Amino acid sequence: MAQLRVENLYKIFGSRSRTALAMAKEGKSKADILEHTGCTVAVDNATFDIEQGETFVIMGLSGSGKSTVLRCLNRLWEPTAGSVKLDGVxxxxxxxxxxxxxxxxKMNMVxxxxxxxxxxxxxDNVAFGLxxxxxxxxxRRERAYETIKLVGLEGYEEMMTGELSGGMQQRVGLARALATDPDILLMDEAFSALDPLIRTQMQDELIDLQQEMKKTIVFITHDLDEALKLGDRIAIMKDGAVVQVGTPEEILTSPADEYVSSFVQNVDRSKVITASALMFDHPQRVVSPKDGPEMAIRRMRQLGISTLVVTGPNRLFKGFVRIDDAVTLQKKGRGNTLDSIVVTDVPRCGPDTPVMELLPLAVDSRLPIAVINDRDQLLGLVMRASVVSEIMGEELAIPATANERSEA
Amino acid sequence: MIDLDIGGVVEVIIDWLTNNFGGLFDAISAVLTSVVGGLEWVLTSIPVLVVIALFVALAWWMVGRGVAVFTLIGLLLIDAMGFWDDTMVTLALVLTSALVALVLGIPLGVLAARSKGVERVVRPILDTMQTMPAFVYLIPAVLFFSLGTVPGVVATVVFAMPPVVRLTNLGIRQVREDVVEAAHAFGATPRQVLIKVQLPLALPTILAGVNQTIMLALSMVVIAAMIGAGGLGQQVLKGITQLNVGLGFEAGFAIVILAIVLDRITQAMGAGRKTTHK
Structure with a gap:
């Protein structure tokens, strides 16, 4: 079950919010509602789930209602309608x-x-929540000191916050939120006021911290790069409505509408698209090391390809066999298995490897790239052509990927 | 034209208050008399040089050497002019009035800051208190409390309270919204927000209000003397009625010295907070 479930949330500013709400539910436009009631619809029927331990980014331009949604979660602003269920409450x-x-x-805020x-x-700032x-x-002093150390401010404990730089102040802000050990961290444009270098650094540190803490983070930003970098999932908001919710790759590869695609078109895809988005599972291309060369040769002829993947039990990745080696082995006589001709020195990567890092692998080798998890199990294959076309641009990528599929 | 007898209405109200709340006024009177009297007794029974030394030390500690030297010379001058006891009586009156004004004014300012409704009601009342000529409410003050120090204190409170109410209200409203929001986000109760966030951050502004209240209280001493409050005001009044220019100036001069000393010390309280709280 989702840890935080937001359903049909509305927030309307203005004195005639009841009338405005009824109009919004009838699907009247914001301009209409403003004209008739003088009310602003800041959040318009937002619905989404946030899972425990995920970093959920709500992204939108200013005025899109993203900060309002966040403040409705802990009711710093009262929602006009809808529900926010935290662990079912x-x-x-x-x-x-x-x-x-x-x-x-349960919920603290930065x-x-x-x-x-x-x-x-x-x-004393960090200890405030306690x-x-x-x-x-x-x-609380002990706990504050521990948390200050965690955010890398050791030695600054007794300084006044006014004497610190922006980045350091935000570390204090983060430590203050962490000191009470909440389940959920609400971060409202937490890094937006920092200069770009410090900002990148803070993002990296948040990612590192999150690896250990596994908190649920709701992060608000107007910066798509930041959203893609931090978010396990991203909700994109426009004019108070949630336009799309998805993983960074889903947002990039299948934008829900014009608005999202115009948003994402300037992103450097090669840094965001990872191997898992390009890979395909090719069950027919997989053989066992115990198989004989005849079967491998027949399979390769059928598919019109020159290599097969060899995996052991539980899809444990072994390497590739080439058709030339298989033919040679077949000539040596019966009873030989593929075991002896597996090429193990082959390109491989993890599912989260960005396309940018796949490029050298694709250039250096004639073999497809094997995507394996941290227990050496095969997840799928990335064709060299799809790496190149992904980097070249979207137009090329679609037909090339389709080819790969028909090839398999 | 419609003929309205507002004056008549006020008279009726005052009569009604005098008849029905006599006990309350007597109680207020008793409390104020004992506070002013006690303070007067303390200030006049301590040897002059000890009091001067205390003020000089306070000025040095709070402000610096310059003001300390001024305090020393000024207070010695007052003593040399023969106004020491009058000055201490005035000081007792001013401190009591200021204290009452602060005890009533700061909470009122807090209430006004937290509720638009309260602010809307309080503002015109403060306007009235500040602009209504003081002589007008001297009369009901006398009716309620008879002649002497007590109506003087009451009139002074009425006149001196508005700045501390206004500046407390302003100071709390000026506390940055995100700091208050943060306190709420961490689950602070309204009381915790007030005590841990709003009041400490509004303190420099509130202390500016305290300073103004004390200064206004001091400027009321002559008017309060008209209804029998003692001290320097009494001497100024004597100078005026007897056309004794010298006496009037001397006593007026003593008031100015006392004002400057109190102003510099209370101002430093606000500024001092500012520097350590940066």
Whole structure:
């Protein structure tokens, strides 16, 4: 079950929000609603699920309602309609005391402009959440120091936050959110106010931290590159509505509409598209090392290709056999298995290897690239042609991929 | 033309208050009398040089050497002019009035900052308190509390309270929205937000209000003297009524010295917070 389930969420600003809501539900346009009621529809029927441990990025331009959605999750702003279910509990229905309880223990937030207390030290800022929970001062100090170390600010504990650079202030902001060990981290344009170098660095560190923490992160950004880099899944918002939800690759390879495709067309695909998007499972191309050369030769002739993949039990990847070697082996007489002629020195990569890194493999070798997981199991094959066409551009990619498919 | 007798209505209200709340006014009167009296007694019974030394030390610690030297010379001058006891009586009156104004004004400012409705009600009242000529409410003050120090304190409170209410309200409203939002996001109760975030961040502005309140209280001492409050105001009034220009100026001068000393010290309180809180 999804950890956080947002269903039919609306947020309407203005005094006649009831009328506006009814109009929005009838499907009236925003301009109509604004004209008739003077209300702005900031979030328009948003529905999505967020799974435990994933980094879910909500992306959109300014005014798309992304920050409003985020603030509806912890009810910093009251949703006008719809539900936000956290582990099955509808957050929109709980009373104030219960809401504070949820904010204290389950969801914490990192802000674009940090929102730190300038009259307090780094340590006291980080300990703020614990202080609100009335944790013993000694315990919260210890916990604050640990968290400060985690975000790489060791030695700055007693400095005033005003004396720190933007990047360091945001580390304090992050540490403050982490100190109470929440299940969910809400990050509102957390890195947008930082300069580009620091920003990249913070993104990398967040990815590293997330590897260990496995928190659920809801990350708001207007920057597609940031969304693609951080997001396990991305929701794209436009004018308050969620236009598409999908993995970075889904967003890039099959944009839901014109708006999304115009958004993604400038992205450097070679850094984002990974081997898993290009690979195909070719069951007919796979043989066992125990098979004989005759069967391999027949298979290759049938398919009109010159190599086969050899895998052991559980699809354990062994290597390739070439048709020339198989023919030679066949001539040596009966009873030989492919075992002896497997070529093991072959190009291989993991499912997350970006296309950019596949290019040298494709150029150096005449064999397809084997995609294997960390237990050496074969996941699929990437044809050299599809690597090249992916990098050359989308127009070429489609017919080439289709060829690969018919070839298999 | 319609003929409205607003004055008559006010008179009726005042009568009604005097008749029905006499006990309350007596209680307020008793409290204020004992506070002012106690403070007066303390300030006048400590030896002059000790009081001066304390003020100089405070000025040095809070502000710096320059103001400390000014305080020393100024207070010695007051003593030399023979106004020491009057000055201490005035100081007791001013501090009491300021204290009452702050005790009422800061919470009122907080309420106004948290609710638009309260602000809407409070603003015109503050406007009235600041612009209504003080002589007008001296009369009901006398009716409620009779002549003496107490109506003086009450009139001073009315006149001196608005700035601290306004600046507390302003200071809290000026606290950055994202800091307040962050506190809410971490599950702080409204009370925790106020105490841990809004008040500390609004403090420099609130202290500017405190400073203004003290200064206004000081400027009321002459008017308060008209209804029997003692101290320097009484001396100025004597100078005016007896056409004794010298006496009037001397006492006026003492008020100015006291004002400058109090202003510099209270201003430094606000500024001092500012530097450590940067």
């Amino acid at each position: 509808d957050v929109t229905k709980v009373n104030d005391e219960r809401l504070r309880e949820i904010r204290r223990s 802000f674009q402009h940090f929102g730190l207390l300038p009259h307090r030290s780094v340590c 202080e609100i929970q009335k944790v013993d001062p000694k315990v």
